[in-house]
Amino acid sequence: MHNPRVSFRAFLLLFPISAFVLVLLSSAVILKKSPKTTQIGHFHVHNHLQRASSACDGTLYPELCVSTISVLPDLASKSLPELISATLNQTMHEVRLSSANITNIEKKLKSYNTLEEAAINDCLELFDNTMAELKVVRSGLGPKGSSVSENYHDLQTFLSAAMTNQQTCLDGFARSSGNVRSIIKKGLHNISHHVSNSLVMLNKVPGVNKSKPEVFPGYGRVKNGFPTWLSRRDRKLLQASLNETKFDLIVAKDGTGNFTNITDAVSAAPNNSDTRFVIYIKAGAYFENVEVDRKKTMLMFVGDGIGKTVVKASRNVVDGFTTFRSATV
Numbered sequence: 001m002h003n004p005r006v007s008f009r010a011f012l013l014l015f016p017i018s019a020f021v022l023v024l025l026s027s028a029v030i031l032k033k034s035p036k037t038t039q040i041g042h043f044h045v046h047n048h049l050q051r052a053s054s055a056c057d058g059t060l061y062p063e064l065c066v067s068t069i070s071v072l073p074d075l076a077s078k079s080l081p082e083l084i085s086a087t088l089n090q091t092m093h094e095v096r097l098s099s100a101n102i103t104n105i106e107k108k109l110k111s112y113n114t115l116e117e118a119a120i121n122d123c124l125e126l127f128d129n130t131m132a133e134l135k136v137v138r139s140g141l142g143p144k145g146s147s148v149s150e151n152y153h154d155l156q157t158f159l160s161a162a163m164t165n166q167q168t169c170l171d172g173f174a175r176s177s178g179n180v181r182s183i184i185k186k187g188l189h190n191i192s193h194h195v196s197n198s199l200v201m202l203n204k205v206p207g208v209n210k211s212k213p214e215v216f217p218g219y220g221r222v223k224n225g226f227p228t229w230l231s232r233r234d235r236k237l238l239q240a241s242l243n244e245t246k247f248d249l250i251v252a253k254d255g256t257g258n259f260t261n262i263t264d265a266v267s268a269a270p271n272n273s274d275t276r277f278v279i280y281i282k283a284g285a286y287f288e289n290v291e292v293d294r295k296k297t298m299l300m301f302v303g304d305g306i307g308k309t310v311v312k313a314s315r316n317v318v319d320g321f322t323t324f325r326s327a328t329v
Contacts, residue, residue, distance in 0.1 A: 051075050055083050059200045061193040068194070081141040081148055084201050088138045091162075091194040092131060098187040099127040105180055112178060114320040119172030120180070122324045126165040130191070132294060133158040133165075137198075149207045156202065163195040172322040234276060237300070245302065248277050253284035262290045262301075262311065271295040283308040289315055290329045 049070060056065035068090050069075065069083050078086075106120050137158045140151045148155065166188040173181035202208070221228045226235050237245065249265045250257030257280075259265045265279050276298050283304040290311060292299060303309030313328045315321040 048075050051078075055080060055201060055204075056197065058204070059197040061197055064190075064193050065197040065201075068197075080201055080205050084198050084205075085138050085141055087194055087198050087201070088134050091191055091198070092134050094187060094191045094194065095127050095130050095134070098184060098191065099124060101187060102127075102180070102184055105183060109178075109180075112180075113176070115317070115322065116173065116176045116178055116180060118320065118322050118325060119169075119176060122172045122322050123169040123184070126169045126324070129294060130162045130165045133162040134195075137162075148202070148205045152202070152205075152208045156199065159195055159199050159202065163192050163199075166192045168324050172324060175317055237276060237278070242280075242302070242304075245278065245280070247280040247302070249279045250282065251279060251286075252282040253286070254282075257282060261288055262286055263288055266290060266292055266296060266299070269296055269299055271297075273298040276300055278302060281309050281311075285310045285312065287312055289313045289325070289327070292329070 049066070052066045052070040052075060053062075055069060056062045059065045065087070068087050069078075072078060072083070072086055102120060102123050109116075112120075137155050140155050140158075141148055170181055170185060170188060224235075226238070230238075249259065249268060251259050251262050251265045253260060259268070262279070262281060265281075269277050269279065271293075272295055274297075278300045279302070281301060281303045286309075288311065311328055313326075315326040317323070317326070
């Protein structure tokens with residue numbers, strides 16, 4: 001006769017054994033699949049790093065370059081201009097951090113001399129310039145680098161300017177006895193290194209023609225005595241005599257113009273102009289430091305000739321001015 005208690009006991013004894021066997025079988029299946037899964041993962045990581053290393057090949061700071069772009073998803077499908085854009089995004093993030101850092105330092109400093117204050121203000125302006133320049137480069141890269149070949153020299157110039165800005169900022173603290181320079185130096189070097197890497201990658205973009213014949217290096221190709229990038233209207237303006245030129249503003253020391261100094265004329269010029277704005281500066285010696293803000297676009301200065309229209313100034317470090325502020329114009 002069948003005994004249900006015996007059957008139940010047998011079930012209790014067999015259940016743990018069956019469960020254990022099932023776990024072993026499952027583990028065997030997992031272990032069997034693991035090497036393949038691991039292999040695929042390693043293959044993906046290898047390809048990812050290989051793409052990053054290839055893009056960063058030739059850069060002066062390859063480790064920084066690889067660490068910046070290797071975090072991008074689907075890296076293998078990214079074009080070189082897209083990788084440069086990603087690097088620029090990180091660079092702009094670093095610029096914002098450095099700007100915030102130096103602003104906080106300025107607030108915390110209980111006392112600082114005139115030169116140090118001037119250097120801090122220079123850096124903040126230079127950070128703004130850097131952001132503007134990097135944005136121009138990023139927009140100039142175009143989808144998949146379609147416009148890089150056309151804008152290569154401009155992009156190169158803007159990147160070079162962005163890199164120079166960081167050193168100019170640090171130079172302002174050269175004669176300072178404080179420790180601001182040492183605090184901000186690492187961040188600024190990081191920005192410069194990112195920009196340097198971007199310049200190298202820009203040189204590697206397919207289709208970029210870097211060997212255009214130039215009569216005057218830095219001005220691009222020249223045709224009929226003028227750079228080819230100069231518009232027809234501007235060429236005519238440069239060729240015209242004083243009597244044929246229409247001036248938007250006139251500066252004259254004797255008061256016969258709109259202003260008696262150049263600085264006021266520049267201030268009166270429109271911001272972000274799309275058309276050429278001509279300021280005629282009559283003969284005379286103008287003792288002033290003329291600062292042209294980034295927003296004052298398309299400005300053109302016309303004088304009466306060498307030795308007739310003269311702009312001079314005497315700012316120097318000894319008198320409390322940084323190199324950045326010592327330029328005459």
